[in-house]
Amino acid sequence: MVDKLNDDIGEEKRLQLWEMMLKLRLVEKKAYDLFLQNLIKGTSHLALGQEAIAGAFGVALKQGDYTFCTYRGHAHTLARGSSIEGVLGELMGRQCGLMKGKGGSMHLTDVEKGVMGSYAIIGAHLTIANGTALASKYNKTNEVSVCFFGDGTTNIGAFHEALNMAKIWNLPIVFVCENNLYMEYTPIHEVTAVEHPAADRAGAYDLDKIIVDGNDADEMLRTAEKAISKAREGKGPSLIEAKTYRHSGHSRADPGKYRPDEEVKDWMENKDPIKNYRAKLLDFNINEKIISEIEEKVKDQVEKATEISMASPIPEIKEIYTDVWANGGSEWHN
Amino acid sequence: MAQLTYRSSVSLAIAQSMRKDQKVFFIGEDVGAAGGVFKATVGLLEEFGKERVMDAPISEQAILGAAMGAAMTGLRPIAEIMFSDFLAVCWDIVANQIAKTRYMSDGQINIPLVIRTANGGGSKFGAQHSQSLENWSMMIPGLKVVAPSCPSDVLGLMDSAVKDPDPVIFYEHKSLYAFKEEIEQTDISIPIGEANTLHEGKDITIIGLALMAQRAKEAALILKDKHDINAKVIDLRSLVPLDLQTIKKSVIETGHVLTVEENPRLCGWGAEISSLISEHCFKNLKGPVTRVTTPHVPLPSADILEDNTIPSVELIVNEVIKKLKGE
Structure with a gap:
C-alpha cells in the first residue's frame, strides 16, 4: 500500500527515476544485442536487474559530485548523464566512445560528468575515491564522492584500508555495496565469514549498519539522499549494503547456470526493480500515458544513439601512441 | 653556501614545493609527528600543519589510492612509501591505476603525484628492506622514474617531480641520506630526463x-x-x-x-x-x-x-x- 498523503518523493522525482532506470535497462539490453551481433568485442559485465541502485544515486547526486564504479559500470556511468552513444560507442570501439576506444567496457570514464572512472581490479577504487573526497575536504568544497562495488569486494584488503581511512579522516564519501548474492560464480555466503558482507563489517570502522532493498527504487533513493546529505554536511562516510540480483551472468562468458532456477525466477518475476516501479507509479495515480510516453522516449533515444555509434568511425591506429603522458605522447627517451 | 645532507635536502625540497604551491600536500606513515623513520621529513608538520602533512595508517594501498584520487582533481600530492620494498603491497595502485588511468581515459585524467620512497641496500636490513627497485617501475608505461644521487639533485629533481603533470616515482637511496654537499642555491630545478x-x-x-x-x-x-x-x-x-x-x-x-x-x-x-x-x-x-x-x-x-x-x-x-x- 502506498501512502499518497505523506509522499516524501513526489511525482516529478519519481518520473525522473523511472526514466533513468529505463535508460539503464534498455542500454544494457542493447549492449547485449550488440554482443550477439559481434559488434561489441571483449568482455562485458551487465547490470541488468540492478538499475535501482545506480539510478537512485544518479537522481540524488549533484553536478560536481564524483562517482567511481567497477567494471560493471555502464549503468553507473549513464546515471551521471553520460551520453548513450558515448557508452555504446566505447563498447564498440568507435571514435564517439567516451574514451575513443582506449578503455573499453570495463573502464568507462567521463570526467565532465563526474564519472571518475570504472575500475577493473577489485577494491582499488575505494581507496581512490577516498582521494577525491580528501580533495573536497582539503579544498573546503562540498562535493560528495560515491563509490560503487560488489559484494565480493568486501573480502579484499583495499576495502578495509579504505573504510578505515575514510572514517579516521571523516571523509565526505558514500560506499555502496551492491550485494547481488554472488561473488562472480560463487555464492557470497560460502566465502564470507559474516551474513551481510558489507553491513556486518561496518561496526569494525565505527560506521552504521545500513542494509537496504536495492531493488526498491524509492527506498534506494531515500537511503542515497540521506547518506549524501550526511557526507555533504561534513558528518563523514557511510557504508550502504544494497541487496540486489543480476538478471544475467557475471560476464559475457557466463550463462549463470550455478544459480537455482527457482531463485532466478523469483527475482526476475517478483523483484524486478523496473517492473515493480512501474506498478508503484500506477499506485501513486500517475497517468499511464505519461509512463508510456517516457518509455517510448527512452526507446527512441537508445535506438538513435545506437545508430550514431554504429555510424561512428573506428579509431585511427596512431591513437595507440597518444596520451600516455600529459604532453599527449608516449615517448620514453630523447 | 651551506652544507646540506641528502636527508635534509629531502625535507627542504618538500618544504620548498609546499611553500610555492598550496595544492601540494604530503601523506605517509610516520612522516609528520615522527619526522620520518629516516628523519628525512623533520619539521614539515610544524611548518605546514596536519591538513597538509598527514600521518597515515599502515595502509599503503589507501595511501597511494588517496594520493591518486586527490591528484585526479588537480591537487599535487607527495606520498611516501617508507621502504620501496613496500611498493609490492600497493603495486595494483601503482602499476594498474596510477600508471594507466591517463591512457585508458583518453587523456581526460592527469595524475600529477610524486611517490617518494627509501630504496636500496647498505643498511644490512635484509632482503625485504633493501631492494633496489627502479626497474620494477621502469617497465610500466605511464610512470616516470627518478633516482637522485646527491643533495642538489634531490632539490632540483623534487622541484620538477612535484611540478610534473605525470606520476613520478622518486627513489631516494638510504645509503646516501648522510651524503653531504656544499650548496649555493637551494631553490633549484633540474629537468627530469637529463643525465x-x-x-x-x-x-x-x-x-x-x-x-x-x-x-x-x-x-x-x-x-x-x-x-x-x-x-x-x-x-x-x-x-x-x-x-x-x-x-x-x-x-x-x-x-x-x-x-x-x-x-x-x-x-x-x-x-x-x-x-x-x-x-x-x-x-x-x-x-x-x-x-x-x-x-x-x-x-x-x-x-x-x-x-x-x-x-x-x-x-x-x-x-x-x-x-x-x-x-
Whole structure:
C-alpha cells in the first residue's frame, strides 16, 4: 500500500527515476544485442536487474559530485548523464566512445560528468575515491564522492584500508555495496565469514549498519539522499549494503547456470526493480500515458544513439601512441 | 653556501614545493609527528600543519589510492612509501591505476603525484628492506622514474617531480641520506630526463644511478690516479624518461660501456640500456657492453654478505681494468 498523503518523493522525482532506470535497462539490453551481433568485442559485465541502485544515486547526486564504479559500470556511468552513444560507442570501439576506444567496457570514464572512472581490479577504487573526497575536504568544497562495488569486494584488503581511512579522516564519501548474492560464480555466503558482507563489517570502522532493498527504487533513493546529505554536511562516510540480483551472468562468458532456477525466477518475476516501479507509479495515480510516453522516449533515444555509434568511425591506429603522458605522447627517451 | 645532507635536502625540497604551491600536500606513515623513520621529513608538520602533512595508517594501498584520487582533481600530492620494498603491497595502485588511468581515459585524467620512497641496500636490513627497485617501475608505461644521487639533485629533481603533470616515482637511496654537499642555491630545478656527468673521460663510459653513480665516480677517480684510465661517468638521474642522447654521445667517443646496477641481474635497467646501445651505437662499440649488477639473489643481511653482493667501488675498478686491459 502506498501512502499518497505523506509522499516524501513526489511525482516529478519519481518520473525522473523511472526514466533513468529505463535508460539503464534498455542500454544494457542493447549492449547485449550488440554482443550477439559481434559488434561489441571483449568482455562485458551487465547490470541488468540492478538499475535501482545506480539510478537512485544518479537522481540524488549533484553536478560536481564524483562517482567511481567497477567494471560493471555502464549503468553507473549513464546515471551521471553520460551520453548513450558515448557508452555504446566505447563498447564498440568507435571514435564517439567516451574514451575513443582506449578503455573499453570495463573502464568507462567521463570526467565532465563526474564519472571518475570504472575500475577493473577489485577494491582499488575505494581507496581512490577516498582521494577525491580528501580533495573536497582539503579544498573546503562540498562535493560528495560515491563509490560503487560488489559484494565480493568486501573480502579484499583495499576495502578495509579504505573504510578505515575514510572514517579516521571523516571523509565526505558514500560506499555502496551492491550485494547481488554472488561473488562472480560463487555464492557470497560460502566465502564470507559474516551474513551481510558489507553491513556486518561496518561496526569494525565505527560506521552504521545500513542494509537496504536495492531493488526498491524509492527506498534506494531515500537511503542515497540521506547518506549524501550526511557526507555533504561534513558528518563523514557511510557504508550502504544494497541487496540486489543480476538478471544475467557475471560476464559475457557466463550463462549463470550455478544459480537455482527457482531463485532466478523469483527475482526476475517478483523483484524486478523496473517492473515493480512501474506498478508503484500506477499506485501513486500517475497517468499511464505519461509512463508510456517516457518509455517510448527512452526507446527512441537508445535506438538513435545506437545508430550514431554504429555510424561512428573506428579509431585511427596512431591513437595507440597518444596520451600516455600529459604532453599527449608516449615517448620514453630523447 | 651551506652544507646540506641528502636527508635534509629531502625535507627542504618538500618544504620548498609546499611553500610555492598550496595544492601540494604530503601523506605517509610516520612522516609528520615522527619526522620520518629516516628523519628525512623533520619539521614539515610544524611548518605546514596536519591538513597538509598527514600521518597515515599502515595502509599503503589507501595511501597511494588517496594520493591518486586527490591528484585526479588537480591537487599535487607527495606520498611516501617508507621502504620501496613496500611498493609490492600497493603495486595494483601503482602499476594498474596510477600508471594507466591517463591512457585508458583518453587523456581526460592527469595524475600529477610524486611517490617518494627509501630504496636500496647498505643498511644490512635484509632482503625485504633493501631492494633496489627502479626497474620494477621502469617497465610500466605511464610512470616516470627518478633516482637522485646527491643533495642538489634531490632539490632540483623534487622541484620538477612535484611540478610534473605525470606520476613520478622518486627513489631516494638510504645509503646516501648522510651524503653531504656544499650548496649555493637551494631553490633549484633540474629537468627530469637529463643525465648528469659526474666525471669526464674518453676511455670508457660508466653508466650508473643513485648510489651506483657515486660509486662509479669514486671508481673513476681511482682509475685516473692509479691506472691512467679516463672514465666518463654518467649519472642517469632518471630511467624514464631516459637521456639516450647523452649515452650515445659518450659511447661514440669511448666505444666501451659498463653499466653499474644495484638490482639483481635479470631484467635490470642495464639490460635495456645495453639493448639500446647495441641498436644505436653498434658500429662504435669496441667490445660487448658489460653489466655489473648484484648476483641474481635476494639481498642477504650480514655485513660481509651484503657488502659482497652490492657492486663496490673496487669491483667497478676491477671490471673496467679487466675490460680495457684484459687483466
